[in-house]
Amino acid sequence: MPDPAPSSSRALRVRFAPSPTGFLHVGSARTFIFNWLCARHNHGTMILRLDDTDVERNTEASVQSIFEGLRWLGLDWDEEYRQSERLELHREAAFQIQKKNFAYRDFTPAHTGDSEQSNAQGAWLFNPGMRELRREESDRRAAAGEPFALRYRVPRGEGRVLRFTDGVYGPQSKLADEVEDFALLRSDGMPTYHLASCVDDADLRISHIIRGQDHLTNSFKHLLIFEGLGVDPPQFAHLPLLVAPDGTKLSKRRHGPVVSVTTYRDAGFLPQAFVNFLCLLGWSPKNDREFMTLDELTGAFTFEGVNRANAVVNFTDTDPFDPKAVWLNAEHIRALRVDDLSRLVQPIFEQAGFHPSPEKLHAVTPLIRERIKLLCDAVSAADFFFVDQLVPYDPAELIPQKGDAALALRVLQTAEQVLATTPFDHDSLDKALREAAASLGIKAGPMFQPMRVAVCGRKNAPPLFETLVVLGREVCLTRIRQAEERLQTLA
RNA sequence: GGCGCUAUCGUCUAGGGGUUAGGACGUGAGAUUCUCAAUCUUAAAACCCGGGUUCGAUUCCCGGUAGCGCUACCA
Structure with missing residues (x-):
């Protein structure tokens, strides 16, 4: 491990760590935006890390689509890593944790049953016998080639309370006895998300972990891993989740393309409007301002402004976009200079089969600027300027x-x-x-x-x-x- | 089931021991204009429930309920 001695005054370093299992999802985009805002507000470092350890589900196409989405948002980052290239670091860290007796081998075959059923009676904590396996026997079985998962030896029976102060949710605590002996390494030798993530966060000297609230309870495990690694944990800040109108977490499977940022791009959203909208979901500048530029958002950003309840993205079957997102987009369109709007709308006309000269488009743009909510509306608002023959009307x-x-x-x-x-x-x-x-x-x-x-x-x-x-x-x-x-x- | 988190108009939110509970989107009505849009005015619309603390709770505390999350050798 690198120098594990962080000081409280270390530079602010945040990371966005998506796993490339599909297109860039609006929730992920929002997490990225908040990380970026935090980095830029504090003159810190923004890191992009692809958490691509799940070989089963990761695809290069997803990687590309995430880059595509991020590029569209127009927000940059300062350093870039791929977790899959840091495998040795993770394995070595696991070995060190085990050496320090913070982890043990579990030779129990992988759990295959219905996890809901097995949870019905109460939480599973560890597989009996494995935690206390004698070192020599464990070594012998491992040497004999018996597969095992490496599990964290969570402190038990000492009433230990795990604590941290979340930047959004405040003081958090949980009894260590209620945390299960989670896996660090799978039986194929691959690191789990928890291990890889913490090892990289430590190695990259991440100072603030800003992520979705679905990781709030995972943070207790991460605290333990950082302890096993011998490093001070970073600060945590969890963001409320984005949910669908039915209250369920936005998901690609359930909600389809409405959760993909490219859907917004293709419909003619302006990235600055989209960013503005996402910021207002679960965060408030507390001064009734809604229309905000990136600079204004950056200046106003604080964790105190982050709300703690999940936010509903209000879409329906007939209308895939939250009305507020559409309204904000119209506001941002109106705020555009004619030159800029004209340039943005040009490719949209081209796609629709019109080939206006830049001069003519420039003349038309001010006439439609207040009349369109999405860039794509430009075609239906202005097509008659560019046709030779009007389509027949009554x-x-x-x-x-x-x-x-x-x-x-x-x-x-x-x-x-x-x-x-x-x-x-x-x-x-x-x-x-x-x-x-x-x-x-x-x-x-x-x-x-x-x-x-x-x-x-x-x-x-x-x-x-x-x-x-x-x-x-x-x-x-x-x-x-x-x-x-x-x-x-x-x- | 266990643990954790959360709860203000339909939605995003502000607020906070005494307020006409504020703003925004959306919706209705009106004004303005060559239509539409924009703009302006205006209306309807909320503190989950029950206890406690208090002179007084929507606000603080406890309980309930509901929702969400975690509870995998997914991330």
Whole structure:
């Protein structure tokens, strides 16, 4: 083991340690974010460690998908490790723990029964006979090749109380007698999660372990391992879990793609909005602020702000995203500069089969910025700017509320004349079209609605004059003439 | 079953021995506007239950209940 003498003033080092058994899950992403916030807030070191000791379930594809997710979040890390490359360290540590008599060999065959049933009568603590096996016999059986698991020799019968102060949950204690003799090494010689994790945390001089609350009770075991290793344990801080509306822990199996961060990315969430949303789940700056930039989050982050109850991510079958996440995303979109939004939305239009020039897109962007909640909404909000031919619409939509086809036709004919002769800028069009309405003896509404439908192909669209300007005179005139023809078909 | 953790509007949360229990999302109504959106105003909506401590508990303590987690040679 490396230098085991940490000082209380050692540098802050935190780690995010996902096991690559699938895509990056929103709960994991949140754990990563809180670790990152803690690191950056305290000018510490952020470490990414892939806990990939479970060869059965780990895949390289998962590793890639985790990187993909993290890259999208846009949060960095300073050091990177793979647990599978540190196997020797773990084995050596296990050997040292055993040597110090903090662990013993258990030759009992692996437990295969239904664990629920075996737990029904009470907690299993250790396999009788194995804890007290004489050293010589244990050595002999091991030398003879008999498989064994290495178990921690949890202190018993001395009333020992295990204690630590959690950064979120406060003082924690548990009777050592109630902790089972957990495994350190499996009978195939591979380290368990508990061992590998603690050995690496010690070796990497992790100062704060920030992880999901599902590890809260595991921390007592980890305390014991650190003791066996002869190092001071790090500080612990557990985060409340993210749960589904039914209260169960978010899981890939039960809840599907809604728990994958790539689902949010693909739906057009902004990473900063997603991060903002996740931070607000189980944490509060306590000042009623909700919309926050990464810098603001970093500045405001403290463990005191972390809530202790699980947080529900509110999705349904029809709507996979929490309404608050969507709202925050809209807020972040509105906060974007036109340049940036325009650049983000470009690939989305490309995917949808539109190929707007950057200039045109730049002109369209301000018209849709306040009208979209997700980036992908941009296509349905602005497609009419980029098509050659409007998709057919119901000509009846051209007729204003209190009017008839004849009025609509007069409006369009008047509009056609105005558009043909007026300078094509916002203010001129505004003035000329309002005057035209007045000359027809109608209000702005009945004047603009037929025009809007004619030009956009639908009733709900961005403001008319801006739209006309972006579309350009020729396109507007063409579409208005087409609308007039469509109107004829009604009569 | 054992152990641990948790409990404020539907959801995310603030608060805390005496408050009209605050904000936000969502929902309803209204205002504004050329539609939509945005914006503004407004309404409905919460302290799990029972004991105790106290002049007074939603807040502190205990119990119950419920939920979650751990209870694997998974992580």
